[in-house]
Amino acid sequence: MDQLALEQSATRKVTMRLIPFLFLCFIIAILDRVNIGFAALQMNKDLGFSNAVFGFGAGIFFLGYFLLEVPGSAIMTKIGARKWISRIMVTWAAIAIFMAFVKTPGQFYTARFLLGMAEASFYPCMVHYLSGFYQSKHHAKAIAGFMLAIPGANALGSPLSTFLLGINWMGLAGWQWLFVIEAVPALVLGVICYFYLDDTIEDAKWLNSDEKKWLIDVTTKESLEKQKVKHYTFLQALKDRDVLILSAGYFCWLIGYYGINMFLPTISKGLADKTSLTMQNMGWVLGLMYVCAMVTMFLVGNHSDKKNERRWHVAVCLVVSAIAMISSTYVASSNIVLAFVLLTIALCGAFGAYSPFWAIPPSFLTGAAAGGAIALINSIGNLGGFFGPYIVGYIKDVTGSFNASMIFLGISMIVGSLIIVFLVKQSGKAVNRQAEDKLQKSS
DSSP: OOHHHHHHHHHHHHHHHHHHHHHHHHHHHHHHHHTHHHHHHHHHHHHTOOHHHHHHHHHHHHHHHHHHHHHHHHHHHHHOHHHHHHHHHHHHHHHHHHGGGOOSHHHHHHHHHHHHHHHTTHHHHHHHHHHTTSOGGGHHHHHHHHHTHHHHHHHHHHHHHHHHTTOOBTTBOHHHHHHHHHHHHHHHHHHHHHHHOOSSGGGOTTSOHHHHHHHHHHHHHHHHHHHHHOOOOHHHHTTOHHHHHHHHHHHHHHHHHHHHHHHHHHHHHHHHTTTTOOHHHHHHHHHHHHHHHHHHHHHHHHHHHHHTOOHHHHHHHHHHHHHHHHHHHHHTTTOHHHHHHHHHHHHHHHHHTHHHHHTSHHHHOOHHHHHHHHHHHHHHHHTHHHHHHHHHHHHHHHHSSSHHHHHHHHHHHHHHHHHHHHHSOTHHHHHHHHHHHHHHHHO
């Protein structure tokens, strides 16, 4: 079998084996992270929570996430992704079920904080894990493959969550059943994960010997060539200039992203109340909006790989998202349909930036250094997930409107795009090209 045929065969098998399963795991993770936005439609009233209390509780998840993100990734590099991902899923499932029984703001804050700690390092573990099975030129498409779970979870979760809000069994309200029922799959998949994933290419019994040899050779050579250009240890990667700048840009981006995502059900309900949309119909509308975001994420990731360009793909997506988000505030009172269209465009832009952005770190870092860098970027960036929802809730309580909040979120995303496109060097692209050129010459 020639080299091209081996590449196609091995890449196809890796994709079919890993992407659907990781997609399913990630879809449950996102569902358990953001279902709080739908629970708020009932929970806030039942428990007497203000928008500020809800925003702080929704955001404090990311403080717990921040604290254990880098240490968790360090542990993962020692014991392997299989065991660590399994531990993460089982732990967060247990805490997500506990969310159904909170009564006070203090209990709410504690449960969300612990949920963040439990889920910390889950995403960077998967990105790092995939980087060990793919060539750099396939990274963005591979990442986009399982990251479709982010809008996918919302597309599935929107109608599911609004349906669960309508049930009342065994003395538990709909929002309580929402937490319980949506946590059970994480528990099941966490156990399956331990037996299904392989830590290394050598362990993969689903690849034949030729495919294993080719994949090991090509990823090893690529890794060595990257290290000749920029060789870092785990700790050194945490101080790299581009890693820190990517962290800052991601932080600004996620302020906007999570600010809109956590409050989107509440914002949409306010718009829907001006029409004849029922709660369940609103869930389907939100689901359709996230399906559009899934398609956008796939198309942007594919185009980014074809052009071998990352930064401008990220920046354009974020600017489009910000403009649409801000514009929606000016049309909401006069044209509800246009407001929903603009919110859909805002979601498409925010999600579309993901796959090209996360293809940047593995393009100039390898091994433990890549794991550490991805963890740091994700942990600092996700602090934006704390500030975004809290600031939105606070401004809403003070002004009585989401308009000022949306403008703030849009500006944050524009700042993030400027940081990424103008301050991040082209090192990732340059290193990736150098590695590929040398690899081709040595083949």
